[in-house]
Amino acid sequence: MTSLQIPARFNGPPGTGNGGYVAGLLAEQRDEPVVKVILRGPPPLDVPLRVRDGGLYDGDALVVDSVAGQFDTDAPAAVSYAAAAAARSEYQGNELFGQCFVCGTRRDDGLGIEAGAVGDGMVAAPWTPDGTVPIGAPLLWAAMDCPGGWSLPEMFERPAVLGSMTGSVLDLPALGEQCVVVGALREEQGRKGFTATAVYGEDGRLLCRSEQVWIRLGLS
Known part of the structure; x- marks a missing residue:
């Protein structure tokens, strides 16, 4: 079972992990080219979190979940x-x-x-x-x-x-x-x-x- 920890540097709102950074941590645990990550609650900082069945757990509480994803629209156009x-x-x-x-x-x-x-x-x-x-x-x-x-x-x-x-x-x-x-x-x-x-x-x-x-x- 994999364990992840979100260092305090990578916060979003005060006291919680930045959603994108946490999503990227979980996404790189999967093999799919497109991953959907769902934030179920505020990801805690500097706490060992367990990765199980595509989810990130704080004790028994599911904090972040992930599944194979797909896109519904085109990417935003480039800007100079x-x-x-x-x-x-x-x-x-x-x-x-x-x-x-x-x-x-x-x-x-x-x-x-x-x-x-x-x-x-x-x-x-x-x-x-x-x-x-x-x-x-x-x-x-x-x-x-x-x-x-x-x-x-x-x-x-x-x-x-x-x-x-x-x-x-x-x-x-x-x-x-x-x-x-x-x-x-x-x-x-x-x-x-x-x-x-x-x-x-x-x-x-x-x-x-x-x-x-x-x-x-x-x-x-």
């Missing part, structure tokens, strides 16, 4: 690095996610993926892997996480958390490669927001992609 860099200046963040490993503005050891608008329902951010985290599935899934959320309207005022993420890693970026992360809103249904994200390399190749379901907080 210059456009993504310009959009980053629009990113504001909020108090809830200020310390997030992926998008937090108060982190000096995070990914700094601060996605701003590049069109109707689309956001983008530049990202360059710096080698402080191994370049593999958990890092790529983490990079794909937050830009999907920031494509939701009024995300600053009505924040949402990741409910599920379906993803696939096609290629890995090189150390120091100038990448672009794109997020796109697909639709909203009540408290649920459906989004898609992708990471492109500096030569325009698609490195990875995902589809996500987000759950708004504090809404009936």
Whole structure:
């Protein structure tokens, strides 16, 4: 039986694991090219978690589950690095996610993926892997996480958390490669927001992609 632990560095909301990073950890335990990961509860940090039957368990409690997945839409279109860099200046963040490993503005050891608008329902951010985290599935899934959320309207005022993420890693970026992360809103249904994200390399190749379901907080 495999045991995994989420280091405190890789947090999302305060005190819990970043959904994309945790999803990537679990996805790389499977052989399928596309994996769907469902977050059943907040993944705890710095606690040994058991991997069993595709799920991640904290004691007897199922925290994260995974199954073979499939995509329902095309990946978001690529955006130029210059456009993504310009959009980053629009990113504001909020108090809830200020310390997030992926998008937090108060982190000096995070990914700094601060996605701003590049069109109707689309956001983008530049990202360059710096080698402080191994370049593999958990890092790529983490990079794909937050830009999907920031494509939701009024995300600053009505924040949402990741409910599920379906993803696939096609290629890995090189150390120091100038990448672009794109997020796109697909639709909203009540408290649920459906989004898609992708990471492109500096030569325009698609490195990875995902589809996500987000759950708004504090809404009936």
